[in-house]
């Protein structure tokens with residue numbers, strides 16, 4: 001391949017395509033990063049030039065390659081127990097509140113959690129670990145734990161639930177021993193089958209409403225940083241609609257949506273609750 005950097009016009013066309021597809025606004029300063037990520041796809045497809053690769057995607061027929069394009073442009077790096085207090089709150093406060101609400105018949109014996117933009121499952125599994133440590137939800141309850149992402153590569157990793165040391169950097173030795181098995185052949189940590197079996201993963205684009213729900217708790221973290229105001233507002237609308245009255249939205253530190261959450265009650269800077277009658 002001759003070209004190293006995307007020329008101006010194609011850089012803008014790709015940025016517009018990425019925005020339409022994902023809601024992500026690639027900043028003008030990221031030309032080298034985007035060129036490098038796309039170069040690999042241009043080579044893998046044999047298209048030879050950025051222009052030919054753009055034409056392939058724009059024609060819309062090659063769904064498989066559109067998926068790989070999304071995989072190439074998304075940033076999926078994350079780790080277990082990122083913002084540990086979010087998961088501690090889930091085990092200490094949230095689970096107890098649901099139990100109490102169900103005791104006074106304000107909630108069925110069920111718990112529904114959604115990790116929206118779940119990457120390799122680290123966020124959803126962190127939640128399930130903390131809940132399992134306090135034996136929640138009770139075995140007689142129905143648990144729905146859903147992870148969704150726009151990237152198929154992310155979902156494959158989430159379903160496989162096998163992690164390197166980087167992903168487990170905040171997981172203690174005791175926790176590793178309890179919830180993972182080390183595979184010395186691959187140098188990876190496999191999550192226990194039991195926890196893995198509690199989660200379901202599927203493709204979903206945050207720009208669209210979700211058909212499952214309502215949820216008692218939604219995690220929306222480390223994904224909206226490059227979304228513009230219009231896309232953020234769209235995502236927030238879908239999130240609030242997907243929350244059960246009395247349900248919680250856990251927001252990451254870089255989402256930049258605090259000013260858009262006026263339909264919710266603020267509990268903490270990172271935690272919002274849908275009013276009971278709201």
Ligand SMILES: C[S@@+](CC[C@H](N)C(=O)[O-])C[C@H]1O[C@@H](n2cnc3c(N)ncnc32)[C@H](O)[C@@H]1O
Pocket residue numbers: 021022023024074075076077078079082116117118119120122123148149150151154204205206207220221222223252
């Ligand atoms: C950095 S990861 C964050 C993962 C997780 N929320 C956490 O904080 O641990 C960002 C994820 O957002 C996903 N993503 C980006 N745009 C998306 C969209 N429009 N819809 C759904 N997922 C999206 C990416 O594929 C990536 O897996």
